[in-house]
Amino acid sequence: MRKLKNLLLTMLFFVTASVFAQTKITGTVLDETGEPLPGANVVEKGTTNGASTDFNGKFQLNVKSTSGTVVVSFVGYETKEVSYDSSDLGTVKLKMSNLLEEVVVIGSGVIDLAEGRKTPIAVSTIKASEIQDKAGNWDLPEILKSTPSVQNIKAGGFGDGQMFLRGFDQTNTAFLLNGQPINGMEDGKMYWSNWSGVMDVANAVQVQRGLGSSKLAISSVGGTVNIVTKTIDNREGGYVKQTFANNNYIKSTVYYSTGVSEKGWSFSSLLGHWQGDGYVNYTAGQGQTYFFSVGYQPNESNTFNFLLTGAPQWHAAAGRGTIQEFLDNGIRFNSWNEEGVNSPNLINGPEGKRYPGGRNIYHKPVANLSWDWTINEKSSLSSVLYGSLGRGAFASERISDGVGFARGSYNNHNWYGLVSNYTNQLSDNLEFNIGTDIRTYNGLHFRGVNEFVGISSINESSTFSGNYEITNTYGGINPWGMLFNPNTEHDQRLGYDYEEDITYYGLFTQLEYSKGSFSGFFQGSVSNQDHVKTDHFNFAESTDSEKVSNFGYNLKGGASYEITDNHKVFGNLGYYSRQPFHDDLFDNIRNSNDLIAPAVENQNITGFEFGYQYGSEFVSMNLNAYHTKWGNRTLLSNNGEIFDTPAYESYQTQGVEQIHKGIELEVMTRPLPGLKVNGFISIGDWKFSGDGRQRTFDSDGDEIGSATTVQLDGLEVGGAAQTTAGVSADYKLSPILSVDANWNFYKDLHSIGSLTQAPLKLPTYNIADLGVSINPTLKEGTYIKGVGFRVNVNNLFDELYLESVNGNTQASSNPSENWKGLNTSNRARFGYGRTWNASVKISF
Structure with missing residues (x-):
């Protein structure tokens, strides 16, 4: 009995000692200007024991001893270690960094930040x-x-x-x-x-x-x-958010996280719904968002997380029109969907125009399972196993005299992969990484019927052999229906029916050396891609293409030198032998298994860049110069006409070489307390080099004529502005009110389209945006931790500008046929005018 009593007293002593050894420390995390940083992470060094700051930057954390070190981190700021020997840390200020310094809990060895x-x-x-x-x-x-x-x-x-x-x-x-x-x-x-x-x-x-x-x-x-993305939150909490915007847009979102339990479990989820009419005429859409995450930390060495997310949606599409059509009808004009223009027989339904010109309907759930394993003090393994099932179609009408059907061009896929990376700190100065990237992809492409209008079937026997009657519909306009009611019957498909299997195996490694002011690295990777195309349509037996295997590799290296605490220079060099895309390999991706002859070879990419970084308490700057040579690429383009019409043509141009070079300057400043002013300028010189070999196809994918040589040397690369600049400012007027604005400038933008003529130079334009945030101070101890109001106005001054032009028709000698120097017969798209959105967010 006495022995039992002594044992109980001993156990009570240790339990009491461990309880009293627990110390609660508190503090406040601020940025350099004294603003609180809500959501900053405070973790006891060497453990997973942590807490997050509240809306006012305050935290409290139970630690194991009365003295030690905590690690304080916040996204976009430098991580800071703080020693403690009392219960109050006071104020901890974090210095803003241009780099991402957040401690990524899940997949840290795979996410290359x-x-x-x-x-x-x-x-x-x-x-x-x-x-x-x-x-x-x-x-x-x-x-x-x-x-x-x-x-x-x-x-x-x-x-x-x-x-x-x-x-x-x-x-x-x-x-x-x-x-x-x-x-x-x-x-x-x-x-x-x-x-x-x-x-x-x-x-x-x-x-x-x-x-x-x-x-x-x-x-x-x-x-x-x-x-x-979000994975594991250290503390319990969540929010509800309601957003409103122009053209009847509304979005509702709710998020909740349990935080990490004593047994290491954590759960978080987000649900949302949005809908709106769209800025462009007849581009209504709606969709949902779902996100579920389950984390488990059985010990300090292992962390597991399962994540599932998706965004099922449908939305009507917008086509290009001529510049003149936009000038006549306004920038909201939609050439695909205007009654009496290109869609005289619109299908009516509960949502009004169900398939005006075309509707995208898709659901792509993505799931991944992550495992972070700290093997010992010097080595770790991080792995992500993932999968995705994509189901959906682009649906358009096929109507005559009020009856017919909605035809869907379906693009489904089954996609699985594994990324894994092993890290070993070989010495104080040398770190080694090796890993693998494996992917397998099965793409299913065909046409089918989304719904019938005034009929219950269609008979295609006159076009295809045998008794070919289609009686079933799939999906309609519901992305959930696309996922759970997919078309798996080959005899219920029309137009084309093929699938593609792509298998990818990659191996990568990195070695980095760092000592004193010098650091250098070398990366290498090898990969192999296998391609097979199977044609099912209207054959007694499916036919497989010849299997294509392409080997590729990457080599990258670089070094940096820290001149002083504030000045650093660096340089990186890389060479890629990149496999062509699957769609570049076949003579006609829809209706033929024949490989392109001569065969498409790997693309060759050489890139190098030099940079200078400067950082101080109130100013930081990055200056970069780059040169990228991209050889033997295959370029896909079109003439900008409406798809599925005789005028539509697409082009495949092989042997193309592009040279992109330029400089970039980015400056971040904190001139006054509560004021942030950032700016950037980038000047590029992007041109084609040499000539290419071009093939032309109609809207059915059939080749027209024979291949021709196109002269590309010296032509500007279109699509994006080669000179851009911007200034942004954020000023905290009071503890609860802040205003921000940004201005963006675009110059040297060129058209895209046929490569047989020189691209057109588009007018220069600039856009200003404005935002206001109101975050009232709430009484401490309430269940609601914060309330935020936000208003954004984009294109504040309603600038009228051409966003892109698909065409090469030169200016007319008749001034009335031009707009700002461009022939108004070119097909184009104007950018959005003034838009707005407002939201309220309640955090708990």
Whole structure:
């Protein structure tokens, strides 16, 4: 009995000692100007024990001992270690950084952010707070427009925008979601309508121009955009947000996170719904956003996270019109959807015009499972296993005398992959990385019936062999129906029916040396892509193409030298042997399995850049110079006419070489308390070099005539402005009121389209935006932690400008047929006029 009593007393002593050893420390995290940083992370060094600051930058954290060190971090600011030996840390000020310094909890070894390597790159980071303030009803590219060498083209309908980086379109810019490549594997394209929810869940977005820091064998030409989403929150909380905007746009969002429990579990979720009429006529749309994350930390060495997100949506598309049509009808004119113009027989339904010209309907859920394993003090392993099921179509009418059907051009896919990276600190000065990137993709492409109008079937026996009657419909205008009711029957398809299988194997490695003021790195990667195309349509047996295998590799290296604490110089050099896209390999991607002859060879990309960085307490500056030579590329273009008409032609031009060079200057300042003023200027010189071999195809994908030589040498590369500049300012007028504005300037923008003629130079233009934020101070201890009101006005002065022109018709000798020096017969798209959005956000 006495032994039992002594044992209980001993246990009680240790329990009591451990309880009393717990110390609660408090403090406030501010930026350099004294503004609070809500959501900053405060973590006990060497553990996963942490807390986040509240709306006023305050925190409290239970730690294991009365003295030690905490690590304080916030996105866009330098991480700071603070020692404590009392319960109050007081004020902790963080210095703003141009780089992303946030501690990424999940996938840290896979997500290639700039601070993951000491040798600098040309990079800009957009914080979560800025994304939330300025997102409104825009897609991600609009938020990135104040980044050097970035231009956003809105393109008319919801989610139809494009982004250019250093003159390269987004098919040649790598987009990563938590380390997972998300560009289309067939053609590299990005469809922002599939990613409308990314603005709601993004913690930060980092634009790496040029060579970047990514170790993957992705061979991006323009650069890399890293989108880092929410995963595990250290504390419980959430928000509800309501957004309103022009043209009857409304969006509702709710987010909640449990924080990390004592057993290491965390759950977070976001749900949203949006709808609106669209700025351009007849471009209504609506959709949802869902995001679910489950995290588990069984111990300090392992962290697991499962994430599921998607943005099902539908939206009507906007076509190009001639400049004259816009001048006659206004910039909201939609050439595809105007009654009596190109769609005389519109289908009517509950939403009014159901298929005016064309409607995009898509659902692309994405899931990934991440595992971070700290093996020991010197080594770690980070892996992401992911999958995506895309289901949807572009639907348009096929009506005569009020009856007919809505035809859908379906583009479905099944996509799975694994990215894994092992890191080992070989010595105090040398770090080694090695990893793998494996992807498998199955694309399903066909035409079918979305719905019947006044009929119940169509018979295509006169066109195809056998009794060919289509009686089933799939999807309608519902993206959820697209996902759960896909067309899996080959005899219920029309027009074309083929699938593509792409398998990708990549291996990458990096070695970085750092000692004193010097750092240097070397990266290498190899990859192999296998391509097979299978044609199903109207055959007794499906036929497979010849299997194509292409080997590629990347080599990158660089070095930097820190002259003083404030001055640093660096240089990077890289060479890519990049495999052609799947769509570049076949003679006719829709109706033929024949490979292009002569075969398409790898593209050759050589890039080098030099940079200088300056940083002080109130001013930081980045100066970059770059030169990119892109050889043996295949260029796809069209004549700008309406698709599915006899006038429409598309062009495939092989053997094209482009040279892009330029300089970029970015300056960030804090001249006064509460005032931030930033500016940038980028000057590019982007031209074609040599000649190309061009083939012409009609709207059915059939080749017209024979290949011809086109003279490209010295022609300007169109699509994006080669000279851009901008200034932005943010001023905190009071603790609850702040105003921000930005001005963007665009010059040396050229047309795209046929390469048989020189491109046209478009008029210079500039745009100003204004924003106001109101964040009332709330009484401490209430359940509601913060309330925020936000108003944005874009294109404040209602500038009338041409965003893009698809055509090469030179100015007419008759002045009445020109506008600002351009022939008004060219097909084009004007940019949006003045728009606005407003939101209220309640945090709890």
